[in-house]
Amino acid sequence: METRELRYFVAVAEESHVGRAAERLGMAQPPLSRAIAQLERRLGADLFVRTPRGVELTSAGETLLREGRTALAAVEAAERRTRRTAAAGGRASVVLTAKAGAQSELMAKLLDAYAAEPDAVEVDVVLSPPGHQAVMLRDGRADVAILHRPFDDLSGFDMDVLAVEEQVLILPAGHAASARPSMTVAEASSIPDLPLPRWPNLDGSYPDGPGPELRDMTQILQLIRLGRAAIVLPESVRASVREGLAVVPLTDAPQVTTVIAWPPHSTSPAVAGLVRTASRL
Amino acid sequence: METRELRYFVAVAEESHVGRAAERLGMAQPPLSRAIAQLERRLGADLFVRTPRGVELTSAGETLLREGRTALAAVEAAERRTRRTAAAGGRASVVLTAKAGAQSELMAKLLDAYAAEPDAVEVDVVLSPPGHQAVMLRDGRADVAILHRPFDDLSGFDMDVLAVEEQVLILPAGHAASARPSMTVAEASSIPDLPLPRWPNLDGSYPDGPGPELRDMTQILQLIRLGRAAIVLPESVRASVREGLAVVPLTDAPQVTTVIAWPPHSTSPAVAGLVRTASRL
DNA sequence: GGTGTCCATACCGCGGGGGTATGGCACCAG
DNA sequence: CTGGTGCCATACCCCCGCGGTATGGACACC
CATH class of the missing domain: 3.40.190.10 (Periplasmic binding protein-like II)
Incomplete structure (x- = not known):
């Protein structure tokens, strides 16, 4: 199996549509259809069922999508690392x-x-x-x-483990909850006037929710000083906590390794x- | 990068010799030379230095060999698993x-x-x-x-861990050492008349040494009963130890997980x- | 039944992978 | 120094197969 075939297959699988996949790949639809059919012949496996709306993965196709993605990533990684060590x-x-x-x-x-x-x-x-x-x-x-x-x-x-630490809640210094000796995660996330910020997804988008969108750490610490938010972080941030902020340990937050x-x-x-x-x- | 190119590269790297690699690949030498040169151009990296005796990997080539092997294995795995789920x-x-x-x-x-x-x-x-x-x-x-x-x-x-156990020495029931309550690995491996068997390597060959070549478990247990060998195994083998064999715990053998x-x-x-x-x- | 939307098939052109023949180079024996 | 040997690279050719365009065929929806 060639990586070209795999790339074609992944594109079609992701689009569930040969025409759109061809467009994404910058080629015409018929050669792509043929390439997929040929891949199916060579593997001796039906990868898609053809429907009037497009195509759907068979179970063999789902396997190839899962495995093929990691295989493609491995090839890409080999190429990148080679270029880098040459550079x-x-x-x-x-x-x-x-x-x-x-x-x-x-x-x-x-x-x-x-x-x-x-x-x-x-x-x-x-x-x-x-x-x-x-x-x-x-x-x-x-x-x-x-x-x-x-x-x-x-x-x-x-991997090797370098450090294990507990998590703490960072909140405005003057806030009523800042006097508490400790808190649970449930309590921390339900303080009425202090929403937890939302972290961006891998693609840069943000999940829905009430909290502010987190861009960088200084910005969120600023928001906390202004009494607009709170955040859960590993306890090592204590070192960088200046005035205006309070720290409350969380009793049931997962350890961060x-x-x-x-x-x-x-x-x-x-x-x-x-x-x-x-x-x- | 296509898997064909990677396969060619790995063959040449393993043989350190374009001609032999071509033979192994079932093709002529010139197209292989050209394919390698083309790969080098496309990567923008010299992969081999040409010597009068053949070729040697550059550092970029070493990177590609390491990474490329795992990438090829990933592609091969994808193919096999797809065939299997189709079958x-x-x-x-x-x-x-x-x-x-x-x-x-x-x-x-x-x-x-x-x-x-x-x-x-x-x-x-x-x-x-x-x-x-x-x-x-x-x-x-x-x-x-x-x-x-x-x-x-x-x-x-x-992975998930299923069980952790200590290791024990299995030796002939009548042997003098079988009376000992426990032993160290050093002691176990230096009993004069009881050599430890040699395990086969991944390729089926055996390392050099005095012990018998281990083929299967019943055979080695037979040899132990005959007073010709001893072996270190996880303690769960106690269940399958019959008469003629003695078991001595080892104090410093690594745990088997x-x-x-x-x-x-x-x-x-x-x-x-x-x-x-x-x-x- | 017409129409739109798919994917598959038919057919063609060309780039490139693979072949053979040969050149160029380094090392070695004498 | 010179001929021989053992490499890899280059030159040249052929043909397979990839990608392109045109068209067919199946299916759903109006």
Whole structure:
């Protein structure tokens, strides 16, 4: 099976419509129809049932869609990483990605410790919006990532745990609830005049709800000082909490685990070294 | 990048020789040279340095070899799984692979429990030689596997832990050492007249050493009864130990963890159901 | 039954993958 | 230094197969 065939198949499966898929692929409809039919012949499997409105996946087609997407991502990742190591011009280098804003002290410690290693290579740090680290690791734009359980999807990666912490509620300093010694998540999310902000989805859109749309951390902290919102965050943010804000521990929020993750089996020596120093921190 | 190009590249990289790679691929040398050159142009990266003896990988080439192999495996897995679900003829089914011989009671419990589930599908159990479960999971011949830490390479899989057990030494009943209440691994492996058997590598070859070559469990137990060998195994084998054999606990052997593993992101409903019942055992 | 909306088939042109023959280069034996 | 050997690259050719256009055929809806 060629990646071209797979790309065609995925396009048709996603559109449920050969014509639209062809348009998306920048080609005419008949060759696409033929390519799909040929793929079906070669696999010995019907991938679609043809309906008057378009096409629908068979169960074999659903399997190929699931598996094919990850296969395509793997090919794409191979290509990207190859281009990158070539661009580095023989001198090895590693791209590390992390969420913009948080755990800067941990990152600094890691980068310092690694730079002191005898066989250290250059580390490019790429800060990306929350939730995008795993994507970048999967498609080859990054080699290692710092990410967070249970928020990020870690499936398919190897990883080491770097830190475990509780979560706290950040709210305006003067607010009545700020005097409480602790709170539950249910209580925190139902404070009448303090809605929790909404986090953007992977595609940049926002879920519906009452809270403000969260853009960056300083903006939301500003909103909290103004008495307009509250937010649940890992307790390490205490370090960056200045006046005007109060912190209340949450008793039943899930623990947040900071991990360093990397794609399995692509253990370049540089990545291995970085992971080794990370796990010694 | 097309999978054909990747296959060509991997062949050349593995042979370090364009001519031999071409032979292996069943084609002539010049088109292969050209395909590689074209791949290099398209990637904008030199993958090989040409030497008078053949070719050598550049660092970019090493990256592509590492990544490309897993990408090819992913494509192959997609193809196999699609063929399989098509062959199942609409009626979903799952292939579970496990090491031949061991933990049969756990498997039986799992299969019984799963069969009782409302949405259970047919489960094909494939027993494969030790160490091959992970390979079958990676190349799509299986959907779920029962395997064992730290022996199997679990990287890249999602998993749940099913059981944790200590290891024991099995030796002839009459042997002097069989009276000891416990032993260390060092002691167990240096009993003068009882060599530990050698396990086959993934390719079927055997490492060098004094012990007998292990073929199957009954054969090795026979050898132990004859006073010719001893073996270290998880303690669950006590159940299948009959007369003529003695069991001595090991104090410092690593724990053996039995896990159920599955490829990430290919979570078909059937696999998900099987895993769910497994983790409830 | 006409019409619109799909996907499939028929047919054609051309790019590119694969073949053979040969060149160019480095190393080695003498 | 020179002929020989063992590589990979280039030159040239053929033909398969991919992609294009035109059209057929099935189905739903009015």
